[in-house]
Amino acid sequence: MSVQVDTRRLQGRRRSRLPDRLFSGGTAFVAVVVVALLVAIFVMLATNSALTWQTFGLSFITGTVWDPVTAVYGALPYIAGTIFSSAIALVLAAPVGLLTAIFLAEYAPRAISVPLTFVIELLAAIPSVVIGLWGVFVLGPFLKVTVESFMVDHFGWIPIFKGPAFGIGLFAAGVILAIMILPTIVTISREVLVAVPGSQREAMYGLGATRWEVISRVVVPLARSGIVGAVILGLGRALGETLAVTMVIGNGQNIPTSLFDQGQTLASKIATSFNEAQVGLQTSSLIALGLILLVITIAINIVARVFVGRASSRVGGL
Amino acid sequence: MAVVVAPVPERLRRTRRWERRYAIDRSMRTLALACTVLAVIPLVTILAFVTINGITALNIDLLTKPPKATGVGGGALAAITGTIQMVSLATLIAVPVGLLAGVYVSEFAGRRMANVVRFSADVLVGVPSILVGVFVFTFLVLPFKQYNAFAGSVALAVIMVPVIVRTTEEILKLVPGDLREASLALGVRRWRTVLSVAIRTGWPGILTGIMLAVARAAGETAPLIMTALGSRLVNIGDFSRPMSALPLFIYENARQPYPALNEQAWGAAFLLLLAVLIINILVRARSLRGPRR
Amino acid sequence: MTADPTMGEPTAESKLEIRDLDVYYGAFRAVRDVTMSVRARSVTAIIGPSGCGKSTFLRALNRLHELTPGARVEGSVLLDGADIYDPAVDPVRLRRYVGMVFQRPNPFPTMSIYENVVAGIRLAGRASRNELDEIVERSLTRAALWNEVKDKLNEPGTSLSGGQQQRLCIARAIAVDPEVVLMDEPASALDPVATLRIEELIAELRANYTIVIVTHNMQQAGRVSDETAFFTMNEDRAGYLVEFGPTREIFTNPRERLTEDYVSGRFG
Numbered sequence: 004m005s006v007q008v009d010t011r012r013l014q015g016r017r018r019s020r021l022p023d024r025l026f027s028g029g030t031a032f033v034a035v036v037v038v039a040l041l042v043a044i045f046v047m048l049a050t051n052s053a054l055t056w057q058t059f060g061l062s063f064i065t066g067t068v069w070d071p072v073t074a075v076y077g078a079l080p081y082i083a084g085t086i087f088s089s090a091i092a093l094v095l096a097a098p099v100g101l102l103t104a105i106f107l108a109e110y111a112p113r114a115i116s117v118p119l120t121f122v123i124e125l126l127a128a129i130p131s132v133v134i135g136l137w138g139v140f141v142l143g144p145f146l147k148v149t150v151e152s153f154m155v156d157h158f159g160w161i162p163i164f165k166g167p168a169f170g171i172g173l174f175a176a177g178v179i180l181a182i183m184i185l186p187t188i189v190t191i192s193r194e195v196l197v198a199v200p201g202s203q204r205e206a207m208y209g210l211g212a213t214r215w216e217v218i219s220r221v222v223v224p225l226a227r228s229g230i231v232g233a234v235i236l237g238l239g240r241a242l243g244e245t246l247a248v249t250m251v252i253g254n255g256q257n258i259p260t261s262l263f264d265q266g267q268t269l270a271s272k273i274a275t276s277f278n279e280a281q282v283g284l285q286t287s288s289l290i291a292l293g294l295i296l297l298v299i300t301i302a303i304n305i306v307a308r309v310f311v312g313r314a315s316s317r318v319g320g321l
Numbered sequence: 322m323a324v325v326v327a328p329v330p331e332r333l334r335r336t337r338r339w340e341r342r343y344a345i346d347r348s349m350r351t352l353a354l355a356c357t358v359l360a361v362i363p364l365v366t367i368l369a370f371v372t373i374n375g376i377t378a379l380n381i382d383l384l385t386k387p388p389k390a391t392g393v394g395g396g397a398l399a400a401i402t403g404t405i406q407m408v409s410l411a412t413l414i415a416v417p418v419g420l421l422a423g424v425y426v427s428e429f430a431g432r433r434m435a436n437v438v439r440f441s442a443d444v445l446v447g448v449p450s451i452l453v454g455v456f457v458f459t460f461l462v463l464p465f466k467q468y469n470a471f472a473g474s475v476a477l478a479v480i481m482v483p484v485i486v487r488t489t490e491e492i493l494k495l496v497p498g499d500l501r502e503a504s505l506a507l508g509v510r511r512w513r514t515v516l517s518v519a520i521r522t523g524w525p526g527i528l529t530g531i532m533l534a535v536a537r538a539a540g541e542t543a544p545l546i547m548t549a550l551g552s553r554l555v556n557i558g559d560f561s562r563p564m565s566a567l568p569l570f571i572y573e574n575a576r577q578p579y580p581a582l583n584e585q586a587w588g589a590a591f592l593l594l595l596a597v598l599i600i601n602i603l604v605r606a607r608s609l610r611g612p613r614r
Numbered sequence: 615m616t617a618d619p620t621m622g623e624p625t626a627e628s629k630l631e632i633r634d635l636d637v638y639y640g641a642f643r644a645v646r647d648v649t650m651s652v653r654a655r656s657v658t659a660i661i662g663p664s665g666c667g668k669s670t671f672l673r674a675l676n677r678l679h680e681l682t683p684g685a686r687v688e689g690s691v692l693l694d695g696a697d698i699y700d701p702a703v704d705p706v707r708l709r710r711y712v713g714m715v716f717q718r719p720n721p722f723p724t725m726s727i728y729e730n731v732v733a734g735i736r737l738a739g740r741a742s743r744n745e746l747d748e749i750v751e752r753s754l755t756r757a758a759l760w761n762e763v764k765d766k767l768n769e770p771g772t773s774l775s776g777g778q779q780q781r782l783c784i785a786r787a788i789a790v791d792p793e794v795v796l797m798d799e800p801a802s803a804l805d806p807v808a809t810l811r812i813e814e815l816i817a818e819l820r821a822n823y824t825i826v827i828v829t830h831n832m833q834q835a836g837r838v839s840d841e842t843a844f845f846t847m848n849e850d851r852a853g854y855l856v857e858f859g860p861t862r863e864i865f866t867n868p869r870e871r872l873t874e875d876y877v878s879g880r881f882g
Contacts, residue, residue, distance in 0.1 A: 026512035030425035037422045037486060038441040047459045103360045106353035126364040128601040130540025132568045133590045136575050137367045182363040189360060202720045208681060210734035210790060211709035215346040224724040243449025245543040270451050277547045293455045304447035327695030335704040
């Protein structure tokens with residue numbers, strides 16, 4: 004039972020409140036540091052890429068050439084690579100993730116859904132470089148021999164499916180991103196589905212509905228905004244994912260026109276070129292790529308939060 | 322009494338017209354199950370390949386020797402010691418910052434300030450880790466023109482802080498207000514109440530959050546690329562120079578065209594995965610069993 | 615044991631006949647050995663203290679209790695003479711004929727008033743827009759809601775007051791043209807004015823439907839029902855039927871001591 008007490012009266016004379024004020028002030032200071040960190044990241048990326056923005060202006064974003072020799076830099080191939088690989092990932096992961104969440108939330112008995120959810124969450128804990136390693140030596144060859152060969156042989160006349168297919172490339176990057184964002188989509192969608200009140204389900208069953216009808220006409224519509232948020236959060240993760248993508252996307256410098264082309268994303272370009280870059284315009288341009296990525300990722304994450312609220316209160320967060 | 326039961330009328334039976342609705346129900350269920358299996362397969366295959374390839378690559382050399390200066394061979398000693406050192410330093414930096422900020426939001430902040438800090442932490446969690454590396458590069462590497470392990474540790478710390486802030490705040494929120502009030506009513510100072518009542522009660526959950534952050538930091542590669550850089554030399558204690566790390570070791574060896582080096586990548590990956598998964602399973606299984614007290 | 619006071623005479627007018635019904639959740643028996651008869655186009659009330667299985671019993675009448683894993687019954691429930699627990703019966707189809715209104719109004723928030731009413735009909739396949747319009751008007755009229763919402767059929771179902779929402783749920787339930795409407799304390803979440811309107815509505819609905827209503831409010835049972843069943847429970851926490859008969863008798867001249875205690879306890 005809580006007792007209403009005037010704690011000030013009990014806390015003694017004013018001067019002995021100093022330790023309290025030091026403590027609360029100290030924590031406040033640290034908290035401000037955290038906020039400042041976010042601002043600082045933006046500021047440092049912006050100032051260290053200033054040279055590039057001054058040199059090229061906004062046409063840096065639409066530039067298609069990246070040539071250190073002639074000192075011409077443009078971000079478009081990497082923006083394209085980022086968007087395309089993320090789009091592939093979403094197209095693959097969203098339906099699979101949503102249906103998986105539906106299975107776990109609505110069809111599976113608890114004895115199955117609890118361990119399965121746990122296992123899927125575990126996938127999110129695997130370091131990106133380990134997934135990339137598997138991607139290079141296992142997934143890439145597998146895709147090459149199965150999906151990609153099939154598509155190139157039968158549909159290669161369509162530009163988007165033009166070969167040759169090496170396994171490594173844009174498609175592989177999309178697949179590996181799909182695998183990595185699946186846990187995000189599944190766990191958040193499952194949570195919002197489970198949160199739909201049982202009374203809603205009862206009402207629909209009471210009208211004489213099958214399970215799928217209850218799911219599709221009542222449960223999913225009620226969970227709609229959370230599901231959208233889950234997918235957008237997955238997109239946010241895909242955009243910023245670096246290592247696994249770097250290892251399987253190859254090294255294309257042009258805007259990919261086929262699914263099986265090699266490419267680069269903003270993150271992978273930074274990862275591969277940063278250390279060899281010359282300080283000056285080249286490094287500045289790489290940092291400019293980072294700034295573009297930062298802005299895109301933060302914007303997407305903010306939009307996602309609007310949809311999801313702070314639905315996930317799982318320890319560790321994703 | 323005579324029990325007269327009539328036969329089941331047509332309208333209550335499953336008829337052909339209704340078969341369609343049930344067929345849809347059944348096929349959607351099957352589809353959903355198939356998707357679930359599809360979702361689990363990558364994890365299973367990754368675990369399988371890393372374990373099989375990794376265990377065959379594991380030998381004493383891998384664990385105890387540094388990479389050979391030239392050619393192929395040697396081991397991951399530099400990487401193992403590097404990861405241990407940098408993650409430790411990162412934890413030492415990140416835990417006080419994250420903890421205190423989380424305490425502030427939960428215990429002292431007014432609504433607006435709490436929202437600002439919470440928002441910042443949420444956004445920070447979503448910042449790509451490579452950009453954290455670039456950020457730290459700009460002020461801890463570039464000015465000195467020297468890649469160094471301290472910058473690597475700071476980068477890892479920046480990644481850990483928002484995670485710790487969030488989990489600390491959420492755990493502290495769960496500690497009942499009654500406990501704090503009782504302590505204050507007894508005359509205990511505010512700061513001591515927070516420390517010995519709120520934090521002590523929430524400690525298991527807070528520790529969980531810290532461990533998950535540590536596991537995440539141990540697996541990060543991208544932020545280390547342009548800060549600690551990596552190294553073939555075993556570096557013990559010198560944070561002003563480059564240092565190797567397990568993820569960097571894996572990344573470099575995976576790209577080499579020599580199968581022997583690729584093997585080492587699998588071996589190191591196995592070690593890293595083992596460590597990360599053990600932490601995650603321990604921590605999450607605990608929360609599955611439910612909170613203590 | 616005296617002559618079994620629970621036996622209503624099975625007549626040609628019996629819409630529902632319950633015979634030796636036990637309802638189990640896993641190993642726990644929630645309802646014990648109920649035998650009673652519900653007359654067609656009448657209102658039958660089920661009263662008794664909380665927790666004695668009234669809602670569980672009600673749900674067993676349209677097999678809605680099966681939504682809970684581990685729920686099962688022994689005994690039979692005859693609808694027009696046919697056992698609804700026969701393996702040949704499809705529970706999904708059954709619920710079109712035995713509908714339900716719940717304690718808390720639960721209109722579908724993502725649907726408009728119009729869509730809420732036709733939600734059940736849409737399950738059975740296409741109907742033309744005209745047919746649907748007709749059904750909507752008829753159902754809302756019968757639920758005494760038409761005049762209040764006819765100009766805002768496209769607004770969300772949740773934009774109505776609590777009492778209106780419940781009448782919307784009633785309209786939704788009767789739109790599929792059931793024969794029996796089960797009501798689980800339909801007015802307990804509503805204010806007295808809304809409650810009264812629901813009670814008036816029930817009296818009107820009697821003309822077209824067989825109604826079984828669970829209520830903890832004895833005055834309501836007295837006002838609204840033709841026959842009343844009194845349930846209670848023992849230490850084993852299994853609900854059982856104590857007495858069943860015409861409402862007037864149950865309240866003024868009950869046969870069982872337990873019934874009399876319960877009924878007079880409230881009035882006194």
